[in-house]
Amino acid sequence: MPDAPYIVGVDIGGTKVACVLADGEGRIVARQWQPTRSAEGWQVVVGQLFEMTERVLQGVSPQLVRGIGISCGGPLDSQAGIVYSPPNLPGWEAVPIKSLFEERFGLPTRLENDANATALAEYRFGAGRGSRNMVFMTWGTGIGGGLVLDGRLYRGTNDLAGEIGHTTVLLDGPLCGCGKRGCLEALASGPSIARRARELAGESPDSLVWQKSSPEGVTAQHVVEAAQEGDLFARYVLAEAATYMGIGIANVAQILNPERVVLGTIAVKAGELVLEPLRRALAVHAWQRVRQVLQVVPAELGDRAQDLAAVCLWLED
Numbered sequence: 001m002p003d004a005p006y007i008v009g010v011d012i013g014g015t016k017v018a019c020v021l022a023d024g025e026g027r028i029v030a031r032q033w034q035p036t037r038s039a040e041g042w043q044v045v046v047g048q049l050f051e052m053t054e055r056v057l058q059g060v061s062p063q064l065v066r067g068i069g070i071s072c073g074g075p076l077d078s079q080a081g082i083v084y085s086p087p088n089l090p091g092w093e094a095v096p097i098k099s100l101f102e103e104r105f106g107l108p109t110r111l112e113n114d115a116n117a118t119a120l121a122e123y124r125f126g127a128g129r130g131s132r133n134m135v136f137m138t139w140g141t142g143i144g145g146g147l148v149l150d151g152r153l154y155r156g157t158n159d160l161a162g163e164i165g166h167t168t169v170l171l172d173g174p175l176c177g178c179g180k181r182g183c184l185e186a187l188a189s190g191p192s193i194a195r196r197a198r199e200l201a202g203e204s205p206d207s208l209v210w211q212k213s214s215p216e217g218v219t220a221q222h223v224v225e226a227a228q229e230g231d232l233f234a235r236y237v238l239a240e241a242a243t244y245m246g247i248g249i250a251n252v253a254q255i256l257n258p259e260r261v262v263l264g265t266i267a268v269k270a271g272e273l274v275l276e277p278l279r280r281a282l283a284v285h286a287w288q289r290v291r292q293v294l295q296v297v298p299a300e301l302g303d304r305a306q307d308l309a310a311v312c313l314w315l316e317d
């Protein structure tokens with residue numbers, strides 16, 4: 001459908017919902033956003049999405065629209081187009097979002113989990129540009145992943161490919177939100193960095209971290225800031241998390257042999273403070289021939305990623 005230049009991108013987040021109209025080159029021509037009224041139930045949120053979609057489509061003939069892309073936190077079934085109660089969207093038990101949009105707008109609609117959709121955006125427009133095999137990893141509240149292999153998104157059998165955050169990197173390690181022990185996410189995510197700082201607070205009473213926050217209120221952001229100001233304790237906590245991240249990436253690299261690993265928020269904010277220890281762990285745990293073709297880099301799109309992620313679902317082909 002090369003003669004249908006426009007794409008609608010819908011981003012469903014726990015705090016914010018957004019809708020854009022983009023052209024076939026990914027340029028955003030209209031944008032709407034609202035705080036997510038998630039407490040009022042899924043019907044209200046879908047109503048918000050419909051209203052914003054109508055606004056960005058105002059004056060645009062449906063024949064000029066290739067399709068609607070929807071990016072949402074999982075778990076979800078991308079084929080059937082159904083969202084199954086993501087942790088940030090309470091009450092979304094089996095919401096058939098794809099068919100709801102198709103019935104309402106008469107436009108073909110695709111649904112994808114947000115990590116996969118963001119992977120496509122970084123692959124096409126961001127730090128993954130020019131690579132053929134790319135692993136994208138969110139690195140913030142959670143550690144999610146998206147795999148673009150030979151230029152195509154790899155979803156796995158039931159949309160669970162790329163869940164790198166829940167690979168085991170420490171036997172009998174801390175309990176993860178998923179119920180297992182020793183997951184990468186339980187050792188290297190933002191909340192895990194905060195927990196580790198709290199655990200070690202008694203050994204580091206003079207750290208800058210404790211001038212920024214009490215142990216109860218500490219976040220990864222406090223640790224990153226203190227590390228940037230030269231605080232050795234904060235640097236130690238970050239390096240420990242980054243070491244586990246390096247082990248996780250080494251495992252993925254040994255399996256997939258990618259040329260690019262693109263890392264989200266914490267790598268973007270902390271830069272070399274995490275990338276340096278991460279590369280050292282990678283050097284220990286991945287073969288030299290695997291490493292010699294691999295670049296580990298921070299994501300580039302920042303806030304633009306959310307706008308482009310859902311749009312990319314119609315740029316893939």
Ligand SMILES: [Zn+2]
Binds near residue numbers: 166186
């Ligand atoms: Zn887990």
